[in-house]
Amino acid sequence: MALITADTKLCDIITGNPSTITVLNRLGVTLGVTDATVASACCDKKLDQDFFTTILNTYINEEYFPEKVMASFHAAQIVDYLDKTNAYYETVQLPNVERHFMLLTRHGQQPNSNLNIMFRFFQELKQELLDRINDDRKRLFPKVMAMANAGVASNVQVNSNNEESDTIQDKIDDLISMFVMHLKGEYDANLCSAVIIALASLHKDISQNNRIRNRLLLPFSDALKSAGNE
Amino acid sequence: MNKTNVIVLMHDTLKGLGLKHVLEDSFNVAVTIAHGVEAIESMGENVDYIFTDLLTYASSIKFFIPRQSKTIVVSDHTTADNTSAMLCSCDDLDTIIDTLGHFFAHHDNDSAGSDGILSARETDVLRLVASGLINKEIAEQLNISINTVLTHRKNITAKLGIKSASGLSFYALMNGIIAPK
Numbered sequence: 001m002a003l004i005t006a007d008t009k010l011c012d013i014i015t016g017n018p019s020t021i022t023v024l025n026r027l028g029v030t031l032g033v034t035d036a037t038v039a040s041a042c043c044d045k046k047l048d049q050d051f052f053t054t055i056l057n058t059y060i061n062e063e064y065f066p067e068k069v070m071a072s073f074h075a076a077q078i079v080d081y082l083d084k085t086n087a088y089y090e091t092v093q094l095p096n097v098e099r100h101f102m103l104l105t106r107h108g109q110q111p112n113s114n115l116n117i118m119f120r121f122f123q124e125l126k127q128e129l130l131d132r133i134n135d136d137r138k139r140l141f142p143k144v145m146a147m148a149n150a151g152v153a154s155n156v157q158v159n160s161n162n163e164e165s166d167t168i169q170d171k172i173d174d175l176i177s178m179f180v181m182h183l184k185g186e187y188d189a190n191l192c193s194a195v196i197i198a199l200a201s202l203h204k205d206i207s208q209n210n211r212i213r214n215r216l217l218l219p220f221s222d223a224l225k226s227a228g229n230e
Numbered sequence: 231m232n233k234t235n236v237i238v239l240m241h242d243t244l245k246g247l248g249l250k251h252v253l254e255d256s257f258n259v260a261v262t263i264a265h266g267v268e269a270i271e272s273m274g275e276n277v278d279y280i281f282t283d284l285l286t287y288a289s290s291i292k293f294f295i296p297r298q299s300k301t302i303v304v305s306d307h308t309t310a311d312n313t314s315a316m317l318c319s320c321d322d323l324d325t326i327i328d329t330l331g332h333f334f335a336h337h338d339n340d341s342a343g344s345d346g347i348l349s350a351r352e353t354d355v356l357r358l359v360a361s362g363l364i365n366k367e368i369a370e371q372l373n374i375s376i377n378t379v380l381t382h383r384k385n386i387t388a389k390l391g392i393k394s395a396s397g398l399s400f401y402a403l404m405n406g407i408i409a410p411k
Contacts, residue, residue, distance in 0.1 A: 174397030
């Protein structure tokens with residue numbers, strides 16, 4: 001998709017890529033966007049236009065990551081966005097997968113043992129994601145904010161190589177593979193599709209936002225460690 | 231799907247090259263011409279089949295006996311030798327291809343693991359991964375090198391589409407490769 005600019009209409013962004021609705025929500029924009037452009041919406045809602053377009057472009061285009069622009073934003077903006085992203089995983093996406101998955105395991109006259117085992121795998125990766133969110137809230141985000149407020153942020157370099165293997169993403173990939181390649185027994189095809197689509201949506205969101213988290217926030221954590229504060 | 235690794239070790243160079251040509255043209259295999267059994271030994275577990283002639287077989291019998299199940303002896307004439315699979319180089323091309331096809335199909339069925347996707351050895355590795363062993367411990371347990379363990383793990387992930395140790399454990403549970411705790 002072409003890069004989003006100040007003149008791009010919000011309705012074109014959403015119709016071209018419906019998954020951006022959730023990102024727009026985190027940035028303070030809800031549905032009913034009329035024919036507003038990025039510039040007019042940011043002006044009305046007093047949003048930072050550069051931050052707004054950069055986050056959306058980073059989400060939509062996998063190759064897009066303007067390091068200098070990203071590093072120029074205040075840590076509070078990025079922490080606020082990632083905090084809202086975590087809240088979305090916790091209150092919307094994980095419950096959405098879980099609800100459909102539970103219906104799937106209860107569907108049919110005979111219990112499907114494969115689906116029950118796969119549901120346990122989902123519970124494990126869900127707990128791992130919730131633990132990470134908890135660690136973000138209690139440890140990482142407050143420390144990043146403290147460093148930024150103390151002026152340490154200017155010494156922290158963006159780490160373009162910080163694409164560490166994410167076990168949560170790997171596990172979601174694995175669970176999708178189990179559905180696609182190894183599912184046996186009786187199951188409801190519609191509910192299966194719903195679970196797979198919900199998992200794929202969660203995977204994409206985590207994958208895109210991890211680029212921001214791993215390249216911008218984890219270097220703060222590394223800097224803290226090297227300064228002996230941890 | 232990964233290619234089957236075939237080694238051709240023939241006294242007669244032209245026969246070796248001809249066999250390589252027939253194998254690569256008719257089957258999904260990667261063929262390497264070897265010069266001496268030492269070269270095959272150095273390849274470790276990455277060898278699925280060895281094609282050789284009677285003369286080479288007889289002169290390196292100690293090497294071939296432990297590898298009997300994956301050795302095919304090419305002969306100039308049909309002989310009643312039950313030590314290894316036989317291929318007669320005098321047969322017409324269709325018969326040769328037919329014989330090879332039967333051999334590969336039979337061997338694939340023999341070596342399949344309990345889930346029908348992984349080989350027996352890959353299933354062994356998966357069972358140990360699912361039991362929580364690290365690569366070094368798996369290598370010691372199966373008496374193979376760490377590199378061989380890594381190759382098996384790579385093949386398992388490619389075949390199953392599952393790469394996390396946790397995902398592999400749940401797969402093993404689903405397919406009865408390990409028992410529920």
